[in-house]
Amino acid sequence: MKPRRYHGLKRPKLRQSWNKYNLYNIYRMPRPRMDELDSITFFQQKWKAKGMLRDYHGEHVVERKWVRMFSRRLLSVAEMDTKYMAEHDGSELAAGRGSGKDEEPNWSDKSVPRRTMTPYMQMTFAPMERRLDIAVFRAMFASSTRQARQFCVHGAVKVNGKVMPYPAYRLNPGDMFQVDPERVLYATGAPKVDPKEGSSKKKSSAGDTEAVIEEEESAAEESSEEIKATEAAEQDPETTDVAEPTQADMKPTRKQIQELTARAKEILADDGGLGVSQKRKLRHFIKDARPLLSRTGRPGTTPAEIADELATMVSGLNLSESSGTSALEASFAQQQQPSSSSSFASSEDPTADLSEAERKKLEKRMAEYLREEEENPWDPSKPYRTPWRPRPYMSPFAFIPKYLEVNHNVCAAVYLRHPVARVGHAEVPTPFPVAVNQLAFNWYLRRR
Helix, strand or coil: CCCCCCCCCCCCCCCCECCHHHHHHHHHCCCCCHHHCCCCCHHHHHHHHHHHHHHHCCCCCCHHHHHHHCCCCCCECCCCCHHHHHHCCCHHHHCCCCCCCCCCCCCCCCCCCCCCCCCHHHHCCHHHHHEHHHHHHHCCCCCEHHHHHHHHHCCCEEECCEECCCCCCECCCCEEEEECHHHHHHHHECECCCCCCCCCCCCCCCHHHHHHHHHHHHHHHHHHHHHHHHCCCCCCHHHCCCCCCCCCCCHHHHHHHHHHHHHHHHHHHHCCCCCHHHHHHHHHHHHHHHHHHHHCCCCCCCHHHHHHHHHHHHHCCCCCCCHHHHHHHHHHHHHHHHHHHHHHHHCCCCCCCCCHHHHHHHHHHHHHHHHHHHHCCCCCCCCECCCCCECCCCHHHCCCCCCEEEECCCCEEEECCCCCEECCEECCCCCCCHHHHHHHHHHHHHHC
16 A cells, blocks of 8 residues: 655645645645535535644544543633723623623724634644643654654653653643753754765866866866765765865966876877887876876865975976976976965965954954854764754744743753633644634534
8 A cells, every 4th residue: 555645745734844845735725615615514514624633733643542632621711901900890891791881893984893702713622732742842842743752752751850751641730841952953953964965067178288177177076076975974064064174275286287287298299309218207297197186186185295296296207308398397397486476475374464453353253153163063973964053944833832831951841731712812833724623623522
């Protein structure tokens, strides 16, 4: 039997989850108008409403268990104005309706304010909010009720200081539950990025010399990718915002090696009176330049090291009778002058040109950065992305009901009281309107 799709797009069902597809389904879900249709019976309306609400409220709970949990008592509170209660003793309300003391609205006005009602029917699934797994999800300690249930079963949730492996445990007012902080960071944090997912290589071709340079660049990229694959277990630069150690700019050195290799190939192609030993040395120079070019893409390589090895290779071509090799050495000496001056400039203090105010500002920012690094460090051993950041599409679901008191610093919460209904507001979170909840309440009302 083919398993059903949990987050379907063709026949969407709303779930208690932070999944992006679930967010899209909630966004495009039209307002149910089953109570306005004359083509279906009242029994069918209640059946459809019950099915829609059960897909969201505790869909992992068996129906017979929920039927036993259902209660026809709908808790509510009355808004009490202390100033009004101090001025009146309540006798003005004891006369009841028809006494002439009720203020009827003026129906001749253009706009008559609607009376704010108490949404009692939104409290249909209030007993479900007492379950431990749903309370963990409401406290933003898990990204879905199924994940919260998994945390309970694996022993990561404590109630009043004791491990509670039963997700169906019904909380009482005053109970405190706590979740393992590592589980919370994993559930609410951004997932790790696969280091193998890289951008595609950019290819370019123009002229014979550029084709040689492109060939050498591809070899360097391949070697650098192999190095990244071997070092992916130690460090993943794509999964962190922490500033990495500054690396030297290897583009001038790489360009220098590519131009020297292209020049050596041109000398071999001209064959201007070169001997056999001279050609052999030039071919060895071209062959040895490839691994040297690949080393420019490795982390920790400095231009000075590459320049020293390149100078040793060029000095090995010191043949006085060869005009081609002397031209190659001359081009190397000409390219080496600006590189030496740039290395001298880079060795200077970068903060020498800053004013006193700019230095203080820089020191302040560095202190803030170090403090953030201590509080939220980069750790490749964690199963989530570090430094920690919230998972995507989390902000629409980031709310906490009033019957919970949550402390995210210690990943603990207190179940203060049972959810209640107030004038114009119900404390049970649901994406469905009052009419749908009323039909579902009538369905379970007749079932009791």
